[in-house]
Amino acid sequence: MAFWRTLSKLCKELNDLHIEALSVIANCLEDTDTMVLIQQTGGLKMFLTFAENSTVPDIQKNAAKAITKAAYDAENRKLFHEQEVEKCLVTLLGSENDGTKIAASQAISAMCENSGSKDFFNNQGIPQLVQLLKSDNEEVREAAALALANLTTCSPANANAVAEADGIDPLIHTLSSKRDGAIANAATVLTNMAMQEPLRVSIQGHDIMHAIISPLCSANTVVQSKAALAVAATACDVEARTEFRNSGGLEPLVELLRSKNDEVRRHASWAIVVCASDELMAVELCRLGALDILEEVNLSVSRKNKFSEAAYNKLLNNNLSLKYSQTGYLSSSNIISDGFYDYGRIKRGAKFLSLKELCLQEPSDLHTVLLINSKFSDVSPPPSTEDKSSDVGYGRSISSSSSLRRASKEKANAGLVSPTEMLDLYLHAPTSGRNTVLSKSAAKEKGLRKGRGKKEEEKVKEEEEVMIVPKLVGEGSSDKEWCCPSDPDFCVYVSEVTKSILPIISIREQIEVLAKYVAEKMGGEISKEKLHDFSWQLHISELKFQLKSNVVPIGYIKKGTFYHRALLFKALADKIGVGSSLVRGEYGRAWNEVKLMNESRKGVIGGLPPPEVYIVDLMFHPGGLIKLKSREADLYRFL
Template sequence: MGKKVKKEAEPPPKDVFDPVPIGSKNPATVVLMLHSPEQEVLVKACEAMYKFAEKGDENKATLVELGAVEPLSKLISNEDKAVRINAVMALGVMASHNDVKKLLKKLDVIPSILARLAPAEDTLIHEFASLCLAYLSVEYTSKVQIFELDGLDTLIRLLSSPDPDVKKNSLECIYQLVQDFPSRAAIRELNGIPPLLELLKSEYPVIQQLALKTLATITHDAETRVALRENQGFEQLIEILGNNELNDLHVETLVVVSNCMEDMDTVQLIQQTGGLDKLLQLAETSTLPEVQMNAAKAITNTAQSNENRKILHEQEVEKTLVTLLRVAHDGLRTAACHAIAIMCENLASKDEFRKLGIQPIVQLLNSENAEVKKAAALALSNLTNANHLNANAVIEAEGTEALVQLLTDQMVGAVAYAADVLTNMCTQEALRSSILAQGAMQALTEALCSTDSLVLSKVVLAVAALACDSDARTELRNVGGLVPLVKLLNSKNDEVRRNACWAVLVCASDEPTAIEMCRLGALNILQEIHLSTSRKNNFSEAALQRLFDSNLSIKYSFTGCLSSSNKITDGFYDYGKVKPDHKMITLEELYKQKVNQHRPVVFLNAKPPEPALTELPPVENKSPDSPGGRSPTPSKNSNKDKTPSKGKSKGKKEEEKTKEEEEIKIPQEVIVEKKQWLLPYDPIFHSLITNVTKSVLPLPNTKEQVVALAVFVAEKMGGPVERDRLHEFFWELHVSELKFQLQSNVIPIGQIKKGTFYHRALLFKALADRIGINCSLVRGEYNRAWNEVLLADEVPKAPGKLFPPKAYAVDLMHSPGHLMKKNSPEAIQYQCI
């Protein structure tokens, strides 16, 4: 063979540059290089971008202003691997800046980033692409897009990556995604629980903590908790809690455990495996208050069901919670009080807390921390609910004063729960007096002016509970509590309005309070509520009736009917028929009005006046016919006349007498000025009561008493009047003459000598009530009124046995004493014109 000839090298093309080393310190130049068609230039430009952006947010902002984001977002999909790596690294670092996030969102870069998470891509690309997604997933719309593009499946796969940074970034993104409910369910469906549990074994605490935070979020879902239990995840959590070397993970672990223990199956499992003992021991012995606090929260979540409360009681959880109260940490004390409050649903636990001592909880009412006070009041509210022994224990622990002071606190919940405790305590009469002694009524009155519905609802109930005694109702009036209470009847909140009706029902048990509430408009409001289908409640009608029954004058004017149980007493007055929206005025106000043309008001008062003070001279008496007069009861000076000494002259005696009268007259004037208005005494009515007591009451049966009383009333009111001669019975003239004679619009019933139907019916009812005859009073139209009585007739063939009673109307006008069966033609004729 011939010798080989060496081939000469070909010269470089004439139209190509030799390699040019690139170097630039100007960011704008580097940004321009991102548009280069040469791969080597792009690689170096992207690498420079990454290093520049990594130095701080100012540099990232500079790159945004120079327009680097858009070309970078395109380069992450470049065919060249080196370009892709550097572009993804630069974009991943820059994505922490808010302006970059906004631009990436507009550029719709998420599909390209998810494509970089494919298994074929380099681990470095996975790291920074997942980092970019972690930053973007903070925004809600980005989370939705990632989820819709099946990004969650990709991220779960990356949890098994060998690179810890990929795991961390993917886990951060998953944590953001599971804040939305659809992603929580998807985690379970995509079998994401096992890789999350595997990360609990990571050597990097940050990964462990992120995994626990993610588990804490997704275990709010019951089905996820089941999946966690099926994958033995709960055992792993208990192991972490039992490992003191992992105490930095105990807080997050307890949050997951707390969620899981809402399920009874989990509680039974943890009890069987001894995990519950570990949890309670950790709560008592841990030196980290945050750990103890989350342990208390776990107990609270566990105690949500009755079965779980029984299990916790068997484990003596009460001792653990009382121990936690003594740790000087506000968050822990709050959590412990919440746990105590929920455990009180178990009756045995209520008793156990009392045995261990309620004092620590009571002391927390004086805490400077508002949340602690609120939680302590909540715990006491549940402890004292339907438990008088615990209520007594609060008193013994001197908690009343603190509870009353809490009513004026700025913390809404604290006020509401404090009122709750006082309501529970008020079920015992002995405790009510001690509560009143601490100024509770004044504090409750101030709380009634709150704008919070919860506070108002609870405080109104406390007022109702405390106002069971007449002394408490008197104090409520004196401190001005009736004004805001009546206003709450108009509340737009159904519960507040209902409770206010209940409070009015209770407070109207005595006449002075009922009268005051009527004066404040309670009656009108309750009538409006009664007529409303939407505002009416269980207590509104009862409260309305109680107000009526406590003030029969008002009841008769508004309803036109008094039942046999409504007993007319001194001070009753017939104002006449009024409309539902009318506001009645008091008898005192009527008495002080000038004489007018309106129908006179008839009143009853058989109560004699109080005797005059003996040391005062006699007051000039007015005649019984005088509207403000007293019966003529001339009194003598209590000082006996002494025989004058012989050394005194007649002039001297007269001078001393004049001086003595002047000395007495001065205090007399002072007393008259301070003396409150008294209802005029009606001596004639008094004598009528005396007469019927002697003549009617001794009769052998009710029927005879009714007939005799009817005849008596008719005789005192002008005698019988034939039906066709009613127009000749000039009762109007007689009543008008009385008005002008007395110079008053109010007339005592005893002064009326000619009375028509409504005068006679009123007098009959008043006298019947005094001697024990049960009868009703009914007002009709056009000055008609009548009385109805229940009478039982004897069975003819069985002496002593009675037929069922029947109702009769009593004739007081035409044939006094005649009894007419109710609703019979003659009764209807008597009641109508």
């Protein structure tokens, strides 16, 4: 310790030796044993006092650097905390010298590993660091952001302190910094803050979804990684995701899935999981190629990760039309919603057309696209086109807007309008043109009744054109507008099964009654011997001709075979909460699988066996339940 006393004396007597002496002290502080001796002799306390009270910027800067180097050791951090090094560092943050501010911020970053120090900086330190984020010096901003990133990691209290110090706005502004380190650190702080919902809402209010796009496009992998993580933390609700999409954020996010950097790919996948939480976003991400990229990534043992697999599954599960087309399977947890369409089997890599694209195609011999849609409108649907001279029967349909409204009210009272459906209506309203078209049609109909007195049959014809032809054009408008074809008969189906089947207590009985209902609506029971005489193909062809489209709403089909009936059963079962899967087979076969407990085991004490899987017979003996893997089940599934 004679060396330490001599060095201290020199520092007091010779000002020009202060800087060099501090360099030697810094080396001494890095050694834990020496650090303990210095602390025991009072030298550490004197060193901190000297650094805090010095008026020479380089001395303060070098003192802070010495603390930083020593603080990488846990025992040294503990000793520093006991000597209240935090007060010294907060004082140094107020220096007029940028170099000192940078060094002090870096020292705080190192001291954050000590929980006591982290708590101290909650009230003293964080407000000063937030002020440094507003500095004109990019290096100062980077160092301050680094300190805040470490302070807020696993510390909700410090994250709140940043918000209380009005730190959100300067952090958002730092995302446009010229220094990659500053951007990455700011993104980390925002991510840490967004873990708390109130703070996340505040961050979203500062245009984070637009500001984060530039970092996503960075060439720096650290920035890319932190930016993707920030997206995952902040895009947690529909409004934020919509803003992110409208700002053009999905494209660069999808590109990050191609990254060769493991962390970038992992965080981008996580962000995709969050962004694909609703169907609209999932469909858009698939359109941008996210699903294809993730499929390629997951085929690579070295590139795939749990997040890439989760992202792939999330995209498919929120784009059920694509999932069923690619995999031929929907589980009981895959709930069919309005707008679902059976595109038919598609090969991997082939383009999957949207419903709008399919509706705008001319009718052809291509595979018939089956549509599920129980949404209601104020426009009168087409009357039944059943012709007594023809074997094409559309059956019962709703023929007035008042009937539709009654059915809509019944559905709402039955609790069938889910939050997801309401959300879907909200998202589509401003962009799809659906409301605009319908309101124009309704207004036009009202004007005709009051004014020109159009003949009833002409009004019916006009309404028929509006609802049947899925190419809707506003009169006098240069822009073609499109809306999803309606299905009044399916609306009736939903209402009827809700009233008659939903109240049934037994799940088995619900399944059996629903199966009979579906079979009745699609041609009734068919014996195996007469299956080839069932002229469903002609019926479907006539529907496509009358609708002028390859897209046929499921309710229009009155002669349906295996895959028509299986889809209708699944769609109705999902509406009333009956668990059912949908499986596509070969040669037009499809079937539903349900799980039921063995009723003979009811009341038995002890562990219950797993439920048994049955195939629902919708063709030969409607309502029958066939055990999976039985010979009878194979006869039903395969030719």
